[in-house]
Amino acid sequence: MKNNIIILGGGQAGIYAAREIRQNDSESNIKILGEENLLPYERPPLSKDFLLDKKNEEDLYFYSDEVLKKENIDFEYVSITKVDFENKKLFTKNDEVYFYDSLLISTGSENKKLSLDNNLINDVYYLRNLEEAKTIKDKVLNKNKITIIGGGFIGLEIASSLSQLQKKVTVIEIGDQLMGRIIPKQIADLVQNIHLEHGNEIILNKQIDKIIKKDDMYEILLNDNSLIETDFLIAGIGSTPSVKLFENTNLKLNNGITTNQFCETSIKDVYAAGDVSNFYHPLYERNIRLESYQHAQNHGICAGKNIAGVKTEYTSIPWMWSDQFNLNLQLTGICDDYDEIIERGNDINNGVIYFFLKNKIIRGACGLGIAGKVGRDIRITSKLTEKNTIVDKQILSDQNLKLNKLIQK
Template sequence: MPKTCIIIGGSHTAAQLAPSLRQEGWEGKIIIISNESIPPYHRPPLSKDFLSGKKTAHELFIRPQEFYESSNIDLKLETTVKSIDRSNKILKLENDETLSYDKLAICTGARVRKITIPGAQLEGVQYLRTIDDVNDIKSKINKSKNIVIVGGGYIGLETAAMLHKMQLNVTVLEMAPRILARIAAPALSDFYTRIHEEQGVTIKTDVTVSALIGTESVSKVICEDGQSFDADLVIIGVGVTPNIELANEAGLEIMNGMAVNEHCQTIDPDIVSAGDCANYFNPFFQKHLRLESVANANEQAKTAAATICGKNKIYNTAPWFWSDQYDLKLQIVGLNQGYDEVVLRGNPNRGRSFAAFYLKEGTLIAADCINRPQEFMVAKKLINQQLSLPSKLLADESVTPKELLKTIQA
């Protein structure tokens, strides 16, 4: 009998894992179970080109529907897994149907973190994670003038940039002393604050939303300090929570996500996990990490596919991310946790291009590069090879990125 591998979740991870299984030699059945109504799609454009109408839902598909058919991958849409019976290797679906598996990949991703303040259930209070979320937002934009975004992270800022381009009045409310406070140095926060304010977006920090006011739909946002903001539409962007309930009920190890080793394998040798829901051991950093990024999802998916096929492959490189706002392309490599020095290349107080290099005890551990693709490549090479350059050299713009690369190679 042919063996069966089931992938739970229809996201970036699933869209990479299934074809990677075929590439690694899996000849049995592959089933992707997704609770969404369309094939796996790109999420980053949701807050940008899809929100603006530049791209249709069909154009967001990671792979065309025909790909799954030609690759003999069974795509079960609008289907939800109710439970996992590890002893008998059986999945129970919401409709009480059962499916047997030989290998299982849990790629359930993450969901938006919802707020519980008064008025949170009013019409016009939106979240942005799925294509349905954005369709709901788009249906309300034409009737909206004032939009408040709660949360000054990358999703909130990307959405603010796009909505402002659509001629809407946008206010971003952030409870921390600065936007991007958890993930970036003050220089980057100050840069994006300046850019957004120059474009016409209002940024308010050190404010905590206490209530949303309205009769049937939201009309005002109230903050703890007494400030209030008119709002026809409120978009909440305060982070995500990994979807670990299935795994937890099945007795798998949970550790801010599903705990997996460097091979993306759980404590059950026949179950792997990858993507936003997986907390994997990263040999590069010698610790467990749960990362929320497309690049991470794709690389983990390749590792998980190799593991399922009995091959020894690990994901052992520095993670990288990106963010698009206005004409700005931010590329991030590494993790800046624990940095003790920030070296700036370019001036973040003017213009629209600079790089921030994060060092720990003289070694480069991360970099944020805005409209600096060559510096990004330099940083990627330095970090992955665990090399470093003197701070003065990194900051000196008279030394070109090509010359920096030559210095590394020498």
């Protein structure tokens, strides 16, 4: 049957869903509505290779216009301002109407903003999209001292890039460790040391009391009365799911759009995928919301299958990475619910991994190493957590013993 399928949100989850639907359904109309005037593109390089001029805008697009044309996937740049779920309609601010039979919401997430005095609102920069990355890249050219507010993935990746551009970088983090929301302290401390070795200043446990603008620079007053002088301010303090459009509708929201393991929301024929979805994970038996490359892709694909009528449960094990300097950090599974930690390796040149176990079963792992050194073992861990495997701890802790055997039949 020929349906109208609309994908609201032109990011990674949206494009992967669209292509998956087309693979399973050659007839239906598929239309992606994107707010940015750009085809879907990769975001991870924005804070790294794009700032460092190692990748250009053209390198970032997932698929070309030709691919979308060939697969008969429409892409429109439009901003939807109202949703009528009952009558299956979307409206623009000019009251143009889009009808759908099935709707996928993949609106992603947006940056949390600092609460600042009016005169400073345009002085703090954020990085989520290509436009913002271009702005930062351009503006830092003639700046020297850069302050980054927030010691999470994005802040530290920018800190790493700007350090490589010979900037004097200070990172201010309110918590008592870097990347505290998801990364175990053992690995966070190793990352901190690398930043210090490269000359970045890391300030933990401090809050900003006040930012004072002085001609071309700023003074940042911290809650211990210390003062930091800086030429440029960037903030990366987390994100929230983009759900404003749905706040006064029947769509069930709870830290994003509540979705089951089939990407279905509380409203029939409405699906959600990617950052915006707080989905039920059968393995963890609870809802989780993830913001990662792998999740956006795989959740989009899963939603695409379900929309096309191929009932598919989403059971993907969380996996994420961050690249800072020449290091690659990876995390898989759940690392905050454990009763035992096992360490593998003690030198980041060969990779250091911490495994997190509960009731002897591996729940997750987090590792750091020179590019590529922890990837295989982290990947194997993903597979082990999928199967609730009980593993010989000796093998986990001895870097001379390969983990490959653990997943071979």
